[in-house]
Amino acid sequence: MTIPLVTVTGKSVDDKVTVERTGFEEILPKLDGNPDTSSDDSVNPLERGTELRVTVQSEVYQAWGSVFEQRIGTDVDYDPSTERVSFTLDGPPTRGPPITRAAFSPRGTGTHIGKFAGTTCYRPTGGSSCTAADVYLKSANDGFANCFTIEGDLVVERLPDSGSLYGSPGCGGAVIEGQSFFGERLSRSSAYEIKGDVTFEGYTNIRDRVELLEAGGGVHFKDDVRIDGKVKKMRGVTVDGSLYFDQGSSSNELKIGDGTVIKGDLVAHGRIKVSDTVEVHGEIYTTNRKITESGGGDGLVDETGNSKPSSEIHKSHPLSQVRGEMRRDLTHMITSDRPGRVDMSAKEPATGDPAPDLTGATLDCDADGTAETCRLGAGTYKLDHLILGHGDELELDTSGGSIKIYVEGGVEVPKNAHIQxxxxxxxxxxxxxxxxxxxxxxxxxxxxxxxxGKVTTPQDKASKFWVYMDPSDEVRLKQDTSFTGVIYGPGNAPDGDGVDIYLDKQSTVKGAVVGNFEKFTNLATVKYDATLQNKYALAAGGAARGQVAYLRTSARVVSVDS
Structure with a gap:
């Protein structure tokens, strides 16, 4: 919308004049309309969360107000005493971080993942395949067990005091298809165990004390692996790439046991101790002056089974050169951009909009034993609770604009119920x-x-439906339930205790979850909507009044001569 502001200066003129535009000035010449552009590159004065108040003073202020109402469709304030008309537009909306992972747990100390659970990835409108169903956990005290698949990256920011990662050979084991990062331990009491049938398909970085054990299967790294901590045991492990070991001191030990195969190079800052038979196909680089071999096996052998040639073993190698052979660690995967809790008090409306299927603060399709259908359109609503009965259906029609629903109590979607x-x-x-x-x-x-019970959106677009939770609450999706959208309930950054999330018994989330990932098991699945990578929490526009994306100001100088 353009608002012309005309300023006239100078003397009167005759009935015959010459009009000529003599100048043009862009007052905001670098404006790009993007509130996230750095201040050096943009002069957009509208920051996120701001408002723009426009006031026009004129003898014909009522005509101005009528134009604003027609062109903007917002509420207009008239002040006859000053001949002024005013209206307010929302600036660019405030928002949280982008939803770049299938699951983000800012605490995660009770996380348990297992029993055929997993994450996958999809694109609502089809197209190319995706592998972005990442899982980020602050920690994982209750561990990973049995059979699960993560179709993306796995980050465990801090290795826990207890628990392990175990893949059962009888059910396909555990598979991480992307890169994997395991950070430093919360304490140094004992080594973290990775054992059984576990496959890491991407580059893996372990930052603390660890044991890698067969336990009925074999740990398999299909790419390189870097361990920046003491290796107490490594037995029956296969590394298709190279193994890098750097615990920070030449006195630390890398203990490699029988049945381990390293198809790339072995690069170690510290002592190497080999027991029984260990196969290394590539070069060996170590800062130490010797490699200790023990047990009844063949010691270090090459891919043919023969003793490793001395020409392929480089002892007392300079530390700078050893580290120069190593691949960069994955500490950059630790994010500092932690979502903060949602301020529910700031989101609560004083009153809610009316609707035909609302009686006060109660939906007419409340749980009363009779299956009913209710509908809410664009607006802001305030409910005591949102509890559907068996077979009830709640239709949320966004054709006229966005919908905001504030629920003081809880939400319940039982069997055969549907939020659409x-x-x-x-x-x-x-x-x-x-x-x-x-x-x-x-x-x-x-x-x-x-x-x-189920929640559905057009074309399974998760960005259409957002549920914001108070961090003191719980989310439970039980047997055969299906939820399409984003569950968002982080605590206060950086280590806040967010909403507890339990996904169990063949439940499915199409979208993403942000909160304490307490339980993820029994055939539960998170199907990550890849289009969420460019979507932000708390970014929905308001439905009650207009919104301005950016403000452009220019001056045009017109000369009028007799």
Whole structure:
């Protein structure tokens, strides 16, 4: 919308004049309309979360107001005493970080992953395949067990005091298809165990004390592996790439046991101790002056099974050259961009909009024993709770704009119940769940004897439906339930205790989860919507008034001569 502001200066003129534009000035010449562009590259004065108040003073202020109402569709304030008309536009919306992972757990101390659970990736509109179903955990005290697949990267920021990563040979084991990072331990009491049938398909970096054991299977690194910590045991391990060992001191030991095969180079800052038979296909570089061999096997052998030639073993190698042979660590995978908790009090509206299927703060399709269908359109709503009955359906129609629902209590979607988002457009649904008086299961989906409760969106677009949780609450998705959207409930950064999330018994999330990943097991699946990589939490536009993306200001000078 253009608002012309005309300023007239000078003397009067005759009835015959010459009009000529004599100048043009861009007052904001570098404006790009992007509030996230750095200040050196953009002079957009509208920062995220700001408002723009426009006031026009004129004898015909009522005509101005009528134009604003028609062109913008927003509320206009009239002040006859000063002949002024005003309106307010929202600037670029505030927002959280992008949703770049299938699961992000800012605490994760109770995380348990196993029993055929896993993450996959999809694109709602089809197209090329994706492998971005990453999992980021602050820690994982209860460990990883049995059979699971992560179709993306795995980051465990701090190795826990207890627990292990175990893949059961009888069910396909554990598979991480992307890169893997395991950070320093919370304490140094004992080594972290990785054992059984475990496959790391991408580059792996372990930053602390570890034991790599067969346990009925064999740990398999299909790429390089770097260990920046003491290796207490390594037995029956296969490394298709190179093995790098750097614990920071030449006195530390790399203990390699029988059945281990390294198909690339072995590069070690420290002592190498070999027991029984260990196969190394590439070169060996070590800062130490000797390699210790023990046991009843053949010691160090090459790919043919013969003793490793001395020409391929480089002892007392300078530290700078040893480290020069190593691949860079993966510490950059630790993110400092931690999502902060949602301020529910700031999101609570004073009053909610009315709707035909609302009686006060209660949906008419409340759980009363009769299956019903309710519908809410664009607007902001305030509910005591959002509890559907068996077979109830709630339609959220975004064709007229975004929808915001503030729920003081809890949300319950039982068997055969359905929350359906309508409208294949950019508008979103935001649900803020305070959880007051809702008990432990603040957001609860379950099935019982019928089909599981479900939440769906057009074309499975997860960015259409956002559920914001108070970090003191719990989310439980039980047997055969299906949720399409984003569950977002982090605590206060950097190590805040977020909402506890339990995914169990064949439950499915199409989208992403942000919160304490407490349980992820029993055929549960997170299917990451790859388009969320460019989507931000808390970014839905308001439905009540207009919004301005950027402000452009220019001056045109017109000369009028007789």
């Amino acid at each position: 988002v309508l409208g294949n457009n950019p508008n979103q649904v935001e649900v803020y769940v305070e959880g007051q008086g809702a008990g432990s299961d603040t957001f609860h989906m379950y099935s019982g004897s019928g089909a599981g």
